[in-house]
Amino acid sequence: MVLIGIYIALASLCCILAMVADLLHGLRSRKLWFPCKFFTINAASLTVIAVAMKLPVDLSASMPGVVDQVSKLGSVAFMCTMMANLLPCLATMDNNAMLANIIALGVMVITLVVNVCIQIQTGVVACTYCKVPLMKEDEYHIPKMVASGKYPDTLDVICGVPYSIIAAIYVTMLLLLLIIHVSSSLAILKSKEIIESKYQEGHVRASRFLQQSTGELLTVDTLRQHVKNYWIMAGSGSPQFLITCPPTTTASGVICALTALLHTLTIRWLDFSTYRCGSAYKGTTQLILDVQYIGVLVGSVAPLSRCFASLSFYKEGVVAVCKIIALNSFFFTMCVLYILQCLKCLSKSTCCSSGKEDDNLDESSYVLQLEEENELAKRTPKGLSKSLDQLIQNSEKKHPENLMKLINTKSTEGFQGLKMFDKNNDHVQCSPTSKVIYRDCWSLAVVTLATIAVTLPEIKKVEVASLLKSVREGLDYVTLVEKNLNATPDCVSSQKAAEWLWQEVDASSSHIWLGIKLKDIASQVTTSDCIEDPMMQIVDLFLKEAKIKISKSRVGSKDGDSEFTSICAISMARITETIIKDSENKSFDESISSRIADIMAACLTNLPQVIAMKCHTSAIENREACVKGAAEILGETSELIKSLQDPSRRVSGINPDNMPFIDKWHACMSEP
Template identity: 45%
Template structure:
C-alpha cells in the first residue's frame, strides 16, 4: 500500500470517528429534550386545578358584587353601597388569586380562548376596582392607608407583569414585522394597562378627598343634630308618641343617608369616572374577543379546560359588575341635577297661584322641612327632590315592614300588666341580703328568676308555661337593649351577664343552676313547699360560696352567688307577703301572680324604648350612623304596638336618667316622692 493510500485511510477513520461523536452528541441532546419535555408535562398536570382555583376566586368576587347589587335594589339604594364586596385584607387576597392569569409570565397563551381569558382578567380587575371604590369611605385613616398601599402594590405588580408579557409576545402573536409589532404592543398597553393605572390614580385622589369630606360632613351633621333635638323637644313622655318617634327617626335617616360617606363617595366625580372606565373596558373586551370570534375554540395552554371556566365566570362577573358603577354615574347626575333645575324654571313659568305645576302643596311643605336635615358638601347645589323622596320612602317602607314582626307572645304577656305594681312587689326591703357583697339589681335578672319559679310549678299546663317563657324570651331582647344603652355601668354589667347566662340554662335546658324545673320531689307539691325548697336551695348555694376563701372564688362562684341571691330574695319576699296563708295559695294563683309581676316589670322597662330608639338614631362614628339609624327604624317598627299600649300610662315622677334603673322604680313605688 502506497504512503498516500495509508494517509487517506487514516483521514477516513478520523472522519468516521468525528461523525460518530456528532451523532452521539445529537442523540444525547435529543434524549435530554425528551426527558425535559416529559418532566415539564408532569409538572404541568396540576395547572388545570390551579385554573379552577382562579375560577373559584373569581366566582367569590362575582357573587359578592351581585350581593351588593341585590342589596342596593332591595333597599332602594340605586347608588349601590358596598356591603359585601369591600376593600380589605380578605378581598385583596381573593382578588390576587383571581388575577393569577395576567400575573403568569411563563405560560404561553396560543389559543384564542387563552388570550381572551388573560385579557378578560384585566377587564375583570377594572370592574372590581370600580365596584370597590365607595368602600373607601367606610374606613378610618389607618385602614385607608394600609388598604391603599396593599392595592397599589397589587395593581403596580399586575401592570408591570402585563407589560413584560406584551413585550415578550405571550399575549399576542410576535411573528409580525417590527412596525406592526410596535403598534400591537402599544395597543395592548393602552387597553390593558392604562385603565387599571388610571383607576389606581382615581383611588388615590378619592382617598384624599374622602378624608376632608368626612370632616365637612361631621360639622354639618352636628349642626343638624342640634336642630333635630330642638324640633323634637325631647322631654319625658313626649317620645311615647309613635308619630313623634317616626318623625325623629326620619330626620336622622335623612341625615345619615345624605351624610353617608359611601353616598358621598358614590355621587362624586371620581366614582363617575371609574364607572366610565369600567364600562369602556368591558365594551372593548366584548369588541375584541366576542364579536370577532363566533367560536373561540378550545384552550391550548397548560391550563387546558379550566381556561374556559375562568373565561366564562369572569365574563359574567364583568357584565353583572358593570348594572352598579354605571348606575352610580346616573346617581351622581341625579344628585347634582343641573338639568332638573332648568326644568323647574320652565315649570315655574307656567305656575299658578305661586305653586309649581304638578306639585302637591302639602308635599312641598313636607319635603321642605326634611331639606333642613340634608347634608351636602356644596350648599350651592340643590339636592334632587327625587333622591330626597326616595330616602324618605325607604325609611317608611322599613318601619312598615318591621311592624309586621310584632312580638305576639310578649304582647299577650303585657296584657296581664296591672300598671307597675309588680315592680314594687317582687322585692321587699324586709328581706335581708344573704351575701356579704350587696349586689345592684337589673331588669333582666328578676325576669329570669320569676320565670324559673313559674316553671317549677308542676301542675300548670305546659302550654301556658311555654307561652310565658316565649313572652319573656321576646321581651328580654328589648330589655337587653335598654340595659345596654341606658344602664351599662360596671356594677350593672356583671349582673346582666349573670342573667344572660342563667337564661340560656332556663330556656334551653329547663334548669336553674343545674336543678331540673320542675323537679319531682315527694312531699313537695304546694306553692309554699316549692317556694321554700327554692329558697333553701339558693341559701345553701350562697353559703357554699361564702364559705370559700375570697381568693379562691372563680367567676362561676360569683355567677352562682348573684343568681342564688336573686332567687332567695324573691322567694322569701313572696313567702313573707302571705305569712301564714301561704299554704292556702294554689299553684294557679301563684302562677297568675308571677305572670302579672313579669308583665309589670317588662312594662316598666319597656317605657324606656323611646329613649333607646332616640339614642340609636345618633352615634358619634360617621361610618356607623346609617346602620345605627336603620336599627332604630327596625326597633321602632317592631315595638309600635308596645309603645302605643304604654303611652297612656302615668310614669313615676323620676328624672329621665332614673327611669332606666329598676332600683329607682322600686324605691319610688315603695316611697313616692312628694
C-alpha cells in the same frame, strides 16, 4: 394546572356573586348609587381577587392559543371592573383601615401591571401561534423564543390591533383607576370633616326638637319624626353616597364602560372555532374567560349607575337649554307651575298642624351636602322618607306578639308587681372576698321569676311554653334597655349573670338552675292535704338551695361556684323570701305571671328613650346602621309603646331619670 384553572374560575365567581349581591341590595333599598356592602376591600376579598388574577401574573406559562391569550387579557379587564366597583367602599373605613387597604390594593395593582408589561416586552402576551398545529407546540415554546429572540412571523391581531396594544390599554386603565382610588381616599378625609361639622349642627337641631317634650312621654309620632330626621342626615351624609358625587366616580364609571366595550369587541371579533386552548390549563381557560366576561358585564352596572347619578347634578344646565329652545311654551309652562304650586300650598295647609313653628317641618334642612344644592335638598328627603316608611312597615310585621299578649293580659295597673322587692337590699356584696357589688337588674328578676314559674307543678305545659316565648321576646328588649341605659359596672355584672342563667333555663331541654335540674326540684313536692301548698313548697326549696349556694360562696368554696352563681343565688333568695312574706297571693301561678309582666312592662317604658339614643352615634361610618336599627325597633314596638303609655298604666311620682333602674322603681313604689 387544570385544578388551578378551576380554582381561578371559582374565585372569580365569588367576586361576581358579591357584586351581584351589592346590586340587589341597592335595588332593594332603593339606593341606585349601589353602596358596597358585600364586595369591599379587606384581607379576604384581596386574597380572592389575587387568586382570580393568576393568569395575567403568570410569567412563564405558555399561552399559545387564542382562548389562552384572550383569557389573560380578560382577567385584566375583570380587574378594572372590580376596582370600579370597589371605589365607594373606601368611604366606609376609618383612616387607618383606609391607608392599609389602599397600600395593599396598590401593591396588587402595581404587581399586576409590572407583570403584564414584562409579558408584553417578552412577547408572552402577543405570541399567539396562529393556525400552527398545537402538537408542534414544543417547537414554539415561549421560553425558547424569548431566549432566541425569534418569534413567529404571523401574530394574531384583532382588526389590525395586536394583543400587546390591548394589554397596554388595560394596563393604562388600571393605573388610572389606582390613581382615582388614591385621590378619592384623600378627598374622603376632607369630605368627612365637612359632613361631620354639618351633622353636628343637625344633631343639635334634632335634639332641640326632642327636648320640646321635656316632662312628657315620647310618643310614637314624635319618635317617628325624630328617627326620620336622623335617617335623612345619615342617608344624605353617608360617606358612600358622597363619594358618588365627585368627578372621580364618573371617571371610574367611564373607564369601566370602555373596558367592558373593548373586552366585548375583543371576544366578538375572534373566531374561536379556528383555535384551541394550548396552555397547560387546557379547557379551564375557556371557563375562566366565560366567567370573567360575565363579571365584566355584570360589574359594569353599578359604576355606570353611579356615573349617571353624578351627572344628574348638572341637570339644571340641561333644563336651562331646554327652556331656551322651548321659549314659545314659556308662558304656558309658568301658568301650569303656578297652579301646581298653589295646589301644593293648599294641601300643606290642610295637612299640617296649626300655627306651631318647628324646625323639623323643613326636612330639607337635615340633608347634609358638601356643596349647597337646593334641588338635591328638596328631592333627597322624599326618597329617604319612602325608604324609612317601608322599613318601619316591614318591621311592624315582626312585632312581639307573645310579649304583648302577656303584658296586656297579666300586667297590673301601675305595675304593682314591682313592690315585691325590699328597697333596702338593692345593693348586696356577693362575698367578702369579692369587690363586685351586686345591683338588681330587670333581666335577672325576670329570669329568676321565670325559673320558678317553669318549675311549678300545677301550670300546664302549654302555659309554660307560652310564658317562655313571652319572656324570650321580652328579654330581647329588656337587655336592649339595660345595655343602653344601665351600663354601670355594678349593673353589668348582674346583667351578664342573667344572660348566663337564662341560657341554662331556656336553652337546655331539661331546664337547669345553677346546675340543678328543675324537674329534680319539682319531684320533691308532696301532695298531702296536711302539707303546705305545692307551689309554696317549690318556693321553699328554691330558697334553701339559694342559701346553700350563697353560704358556699361566702366561705370561699372552690366547688365551681362562680361570681355569676352568687349573683343568681342572691336574686333567688331575695325573690323567694318576698313571695313567702306575701300572704295575699291566693292564686300564686297567676301572681307570678303578673309580676313577670309588670317588671318587663315597667322596663320597656324606657324604649322610647333607647330608640332616641340609638339614632345618634359619633362614628360617621356606622350612622346608617344605627339609625336603621332604631327604625326597626320603632316598627317592632310601636304598638307596645302605645299600650304602655296608656294613662291607666302610668306611675306618678317617679323621676324620668330614674326610670331605667329597677331599684329606683322599688324605692318610688314603696313610698307611702
